[in-house]
Amino acid sequence: MGTLRVPDVVPSPTQDSERLRKAFQGWGTDEKAIIWVLGHRTASQRRKIRDTYQQLYNESLIDRLQSELSGDFRKAVILWTLDPPERDANLAREALKSKRKGVDHLKVIVEMACAASPHHLMAVRQAYCSLYDCSLEEDITSNVTPPVRKLLVGLVSSYRYDREVVEEIVAKSEASKLRDAIERKQLDDDDLVWILSTRNVFQLRATFERYRETYGNPIDEHIKRCGTGNLESILRIVVWCIGSPEKHFAEVVRASIVGFGTDEDSLTRAIVTRAEIDMVKIKEEYFKVNKTTLDYAVIDDTSGDYKDFLITLLGEKM
Amino acid sequence: MGTLRVPDVVPSPTQDSERLRKAFQGWGTDEKAIIWVLGHRTASQRRKIRDTYQQLYNESLIDRLQSELSGDFRKAVILWTLDPPERDANLAREALKSKRKGVDHLKVIVEMACAASPHHLMAVRQAYCSLYDCSLEEDITSNVTPPVRKLLVGLVSSYRYDREVVEEIVAKSEASKLRDAIERKQLDDDDLVWILSTRNVFQLRATFERYRETYGNPIDEHIKRCGTGNLESILRIVVWCIGSPEKHFAEVVRASIVGFGTDEDSLTRAIVTRAEIDMVKIKEEYFKVNKTTLDYAVIDDTSGDYKDFLITLLGEKM
Structure with a gap:
């Protein structure tokens, strides 16, 4: 479930385009209005606004946002407005x-x-x-x-099969193939790459579970023990993204704000790409691990229009 | 260019569905009417007929064709009627x-x-x-x-780039990679598989041409010299399908009718899959190589409704 909030009565794409146009005109830009419109519309509604805006004003909405906004706020709004x-x-x-x-x-x-x-x-x-x-x-x-x-x-x-079809026999035999590659520290093994890139995610979750039961540890732990190279890092992300995307994205958010400075690109990416998909679960996961809410962490680490925009996508009322 | 002939004024999907329904009813099936309707409609028109037929009669057109027709004629009509x-x-x-x-x-x-x-x-x-x-x-x-x-x-x-972008430098370097794999008789070499499955077909044609210029023979000749195994056979088909699909399909037709007996499955496949795409070129190629027309060869080697249907797709007036 996503955190995007869409009003009960959604203005027409023409009304939204007019409001955006007004926000761009005059002295200074009305960032609040931009957040108010785009931050409360689904992907298909944003698509219609872009098309309508182009027709009405013979100008690309993306180009206009590019010239009106700046910094991390601009990047986040543009990524959000693209299909x-x-x-x-x-x-x-x-x-x-x-x-x-x-x-x-x-x-x-x-x-x-x-x-x-x-x-x-x-x-x-x-x-x-x-x-x-x-x-x-x-x-x-x-x-x-x-x-x-x-x-x-x-x-x-890959074009994975997308319904939940799990075969226990495949889970067993492929857990063993994965184990074999990991024991040989051959993490670019043909079988391993084929399994991770071709099997449907439900099957892979069963395979990972079978791996844990049979070999005593989660597969990502064993991958970590193979070394600290690039392939190991990427493979662990593959396992997380397949096994539990919400854990992965909770970690992306955490890593982006921990310590001095913020990795805004990663923070923006996590929120913009998941606000319509599974942000509710990501927040739960974040709270479980960090004992603080994701919203609070974002508020604490960002500021200005950028903060307001992210918080809007996270479902907070401004 | 395809050979499919569509009438200037196309009946509505409802009219076509009614005509088909009539062809199915009564004693015996009116195969001529089926050919007359379906054999003169584009893929999107056939799609609409299927949908309309289903709505009007609460019955699948494919299932009905399955039960009304038989043999190679049935197989050809059903393949043609599917999306x-x-x-x-x-x-x-x-x-x-x-x-x-x-x-x-x-x-x-x-x-x-x-x-x-x-x-x-x-x-x-x-x-x-x-x-x-x-x-x-x-x-x-x-x-x-x-x-x-x-x-x-x-x-x-693969999802190849589909516009004509050719880089001479890529053609040169990849012709040399292909040559290297062929000299080593390593026809499942990673680079070779990657090049053939990833590059756009225009780039690959330039690469094959560069290969021929540099190494004195067409690449499929050199593949043939590597052996007569399954991989060699399939690789040569890959080169033909990329280099010149019309030559490949002219050969599929020729091979399907040469000698005793006909390979109806291959003949049907070639005509059904290419009638809307490049059958005009395939016919030209066929004539160039065999000194007889493809239409004549099909007429000579097939009979009955099956023949009439194929000839209809080949653009002949019945």
Whole structure:
């Protein structure tokens, strides 16, 4: 369940576009109005607002937001206003073109392949091709080095079956294949990559459970013991995103605000991508682990319009 | 360009449904009427007829065709009446569950991955999941043995970029990677599988051309010299389907009617899947190679309603 709040009576896309246009005009921008409109609309309503705005004013709403807003607030509002597949194609491209070391920035690609619906992943791949003149797989191959490359290409190529079909016999035999690869410290093993990128998530959860029962520890613990390399890090994110996306995203939020400074990009990504999906569960998980509410943590660590926008998506009344 | 002929004034789906219903009723079935209606409608028109027929008579058109018709004629009409992605999911399933030896029956999977649009392939994967409680990749893995398995999983997982973007530098470097794998007779090499399943077809045609220029022979010739195993056969079909689908399908038709007896399944598949796409080019290619027309060959080798139906799809006036 998401935390997005939509009013009982939703204004028409024309009324919303007019309100946004008014917010942009005159001296200074009315950020509150922008939050008020866009922060309370579903993806398909936002899509209609974008289309209507374009027709009415012959101007792209995204471009206008780009020129009116700034900083983390601008980034969050624009990501939120894009179609979800287009948004994730953007995030994937940014991650792939980033000069950052390590693989932490690549987790967004794991999230779209393992913690979103198979249909969404297909739509992201289509959006990626439309936007960037090449496929997502091609860009992964040119920008990521092995062995992480092999895993990511496998994951984004998948179209998992999306209903709950679990076979105990598969869980047993594939838990043993995973164990075998982990014991050999061969984390880019063909079988392992195929299993994690192809099986439906319900099957994989049963396989992970069977793994824990048979080998005494959760699979992510055993992956951790293989080493601290990039492949180990990414594989543990794969296991979390499949096994329990809410735990993964609660951890993304926690990690983004812990210590000095805030990793706004990660915080924005977690909230913008999950507000319509499972933010209620993410908040519960966050509270369980951190003994404080996620809302409070966000309020404490952010400020201004950026804070107001995130809190709106988290379902708080402003 | 396809050979399907649609009348200038197309009857409404209701009129078509009524005509079909009439053809089914009374003593005997009016096959001519069935051919007359369905054999002159596009995929989206057939879709509407199916929906309308279901609403009007509370009966599935496919089920009714199943019970009214028989033999190769029935199979052809039903494949033609299904939505193209559903049709190909059916053909893929039948190929994967076949007990036949060799890999000839698997070429249908190569055709949908290499000679159809990326969008169509995605739709086939979705249809496959809806129809069979597992993904196409999972069924390939359980029913095909390595090394052909690896190639087929790679091919069906792809979502190729679909516009004409060709980089000469990529053509050069990847022709050399392909050559390297072929020289080592390692036809399931990671790079080779990745290149053939990921690059857009325009890029691949440039790469094949560069291969021919640099190494003196077409790549399929060199693949042939590696051996006569299953992987070699399938790889050559991959190269043909990417390089020149019309040549591939002209050959499918030729092989299906040459010698004693006819391979009706292959003949039906080639005509039903390509009548709306590139049958005009396939006919030209057929004539160039065989010095006789494809229509004449089909007329000569088939009979009855089956013949009439195929000839209708080939654009002949009955």
